[in-house]
Each structure stands twice: as C-alpha cells, then as structure tokens.
Amino acid sequence: xxxxxxxxxxxxxxxxTSVKIECRxxxxxxxxxxWYRQFPKQSLMLMATSNEGSKATYEQGVEKDxxxxxxxxxTLSTLTVTSAHPEDSSFYICSAGDRGYEQYFGPGTRLxxx
Amino acid sequence: EDKVVQSPLSLVVHEGDTVTLNCSYEVTxxxxxxxxxxxxxxxxxxxxxxxxxxxxxxxxxxxxxxxKELFSILNITATQTGDSAVxxxxxxxxxxxxxxxxxxxxxxxxxxx
Numbered sequence: 001x002x003x004x005x006x007x008x009x010x011x012x013x014x015x016x017t018s019v020k021i022e023c024r025x026x027x028x029x030x031x032x033x034x035w036y037r038q039f040p041k042q043s044l045m046l047m048a049t050s051n052e053g054s055k056a057t058y059e060q061g062v063e064k065d066x067x068x069x070x071x072x073x074x075t076l077s078t079l080t081v082t083s084a085h086p087e088d089s090s091f092y093i094c095s096a097g098d099r100g101y102e103q104y105f106g107p108g109t110r111l112x113x114x
Numbered sequence: 115e116d117k118v119v120q121s122p123l124s125l126v127v128h129e130g131d132t133v134t135l136n137c138s139y140e141v142t143x144x145x146x147x148x149x150x151x152x153x154x155x156x157x158x159x160x161x162x163x164x165x166x167x168x169x170x171x172x173x174x175x176x177x178x179x180x181x182k183e184l185f186s187i188l189n190i191t192a193t194q195t196g197d198s199a200v201x202x203x204x205x206x207x208x209x210x211x212x213x214x215x216x217x218x219x220x221x222x223x224x225x226x227x
Contacts, residue, residue, distance in 0.1 A: 034214040043202060044157070046214035059214075093156050095215075103148070103206075103215060105156040 002028050004096050006106035013084055013113055020080045021109045023050075023094030029074035030096035034103065035067075038091040050077040050094075084113040116141040120203050120218035128226050131193050135221045137203030138185040147179055147186050148215065150202040157202055160188070193225045 003026040013019050023033055031052045036044040048069055049057040056069035068080040077096075081088055089112050095103040117140045127133055139147065146164045150157035161170045163179035163186060170177050174193075179186045190197055200222050204215035 036214070043217040043219045044204075044215075046216070049214055102159060102162050104159060105150075108156045 002096070002102075002104040004094065004104050004106040006092075006094055006109050008109060009107060010110045011112070013111070015085055015113055016083055018080055018082045019084055019111060020078055021092055021094075021111075023077045023079070023096070023106050025075045025096045028096075030077075031074060033071065033077040033094055033096045035069065035077075035079050036093045036095065038093060038108075044093060047079075050079075052077075081111065084111070086113045089113045116205060116207055116216040118203055118205050118216050118218035120201075120221050122221060123219060124222040124224070126224045126226060127193060129193060129195060131225075132189065132191045133193060133223060135188040135190075135201050135203075135223070136185060137187070137218055139203075139205045139216075139218075140184065141205050141207045141216065143208045144181070144205065145208040146206040148204045148206065149177055149186070149188050150204065152200045152202055152220070160201075190223075195225045195227055198223060198225045 005024045007022045033050040035047045037047050038044045046059050047062045050069045050071040052071045052074055058064045071077045091108050091110050093105055093108040095105045097103045119138050121136045146162055148162045149160040161177045166181040174191045177188045200220040202220045203218045206215050
C-alpha cells in the first residue's frame with residue numbers, strides 16, 4: 001500500500017517560535033495532501049487541503065497566516081506553525097491519496113508548545 | 115455542514131464476542147465512506163465504501179453501506195484483544211477535485227481477555 005511519512009514525529013518548542021512539519025509520499029505522487037489536527041480524545045479535524053503548485057485551501061476557522069502550507073513537489077508538503085502558542089499543542093497528521101478516494105495517513109507529529 | 119455520527123462512543127466486550135459499530139452521515143455530494151482503525155498513532159485504512167449493499171470483507175472485519183438510509187456498519191467477529199482501538203468513520207464528499215474527509219468522533223472499542 002501507499003506509504004506516507006512525517007517528520008518530526010515529536011517536537012517540543014517554546015511559545016512564540018515556529019515549527020515546520022514535513023509530510024512525504026514515499027512511493028507515489030500526490031497532487032493533493034491533507035492536514036488534520038487531533039486533540040486528545042477527539043477525532044481528526046481537517047485543517048487544510050494542500051495543492052501542489054498552488055495555494056492551500058483552508059477550512060473555516062483555521063488561520064492561514066498561522067498555519068502556513070507549502071506543497072513544493074508531488075511528494076512533499078510542509079506545515080509551518082508560526083508563533084506557536086500552548087493551545088496549538090496537538091497531534092498533526094497528514095494524508096495523501098493515490099487511488100481515487102482512498103487516503104493514507106502519515107504517522108503523525110505530536111507538537112507540544114511550552 | 116457535513117456531519118458524521120458514530121455510535122456507540124465506547125464499547126467494552128469480551129474476547130470472542132461479535133461487535134457492530136455504527137456510522138450515520140449527512141453530507142452534500144457524497145462520494146465515499148471510509149473506516150479506519152486508530153491505535154496509538156495515525157489511523158490505518160480498513161475499508162472504503164462507495165456503493166450501497168455491497169459488503170466488503172477482510173478477515174474477521176466486514177462493512178456495508180446503505181446510501182438510502184445514510185449509514186454504514188462495521189462488524190468484527192470473534193474479537194481479539196488486538197482489536198482494541200478507536201474505530202473512525204469518515205466521509206468524503208466531492209466539491210470538485212480531491213477533498214479532505216469529515217470524521218466522526220470514533221468508537222472506542224475495548225476487548226477484555
């Protein structure tokens with residue numbers, strides 16, 4: 001099956017700093033990737049759709065200036081959390097699909113902002 | 115606004131029992147319904163359903179979709195402790211191009227030995 005990786009798997013940063021999370025499709029090309037956020041004991045919430053070569057599409061309530069998404073190639077999308085605050089602490093998961101509707105998830109990145 | 119509701123929210127059964135997890139949805143432009151299993155990290159894909167009445171099966175797991183009544187069920191027979199996880203139901207809708215999924219809150223399944 002399709003493999004999606006994320007880096008880093010875990011990051012701790014200080015309030016006010018920025019953090020970049022990478023999402024890579026390892027064995028297929030993905031023109032579209034998705035970024036989700038999951039708070040403890042809650043389900044995944046779609047944050048944005050990352051489109052290769054164009055601007056990301058953000059879900060309602062997600063600040064595009066705070067969560068910068070770049071989809072530089074068909075195998076790489078990055079999410080940068082700018083000026084992170086403790087309330088941004090969460091589990092961030094990306095996904096990509098290679099066969100129509102199926103989506104394959106990366107292992108996730110746990111962000112802790114102190 | 116798309117909505118996915120799963121029930122029950124949590125379920126505790128004994129090893130060997132059969133469980134049925136429910137997922138109902140309200141979406142515009144339905145495209146697919148997907149089931150995922152989430153243990154400690156990211157969800158792993160189980161099934162994708164697009165057509166009504168066609169059962170998908172993988173080992174002890176099976177799932178079916180009813181597009182008229184807008185729901186799906188996930189069955190697990192002869193449960194094992196390794197089946198303990200959160201089972202997520204998600205729906206994809208077509209808004210032009212690929213779309214992200216709308217997830218339900220999940221069913222937390224615990225299998226006791």
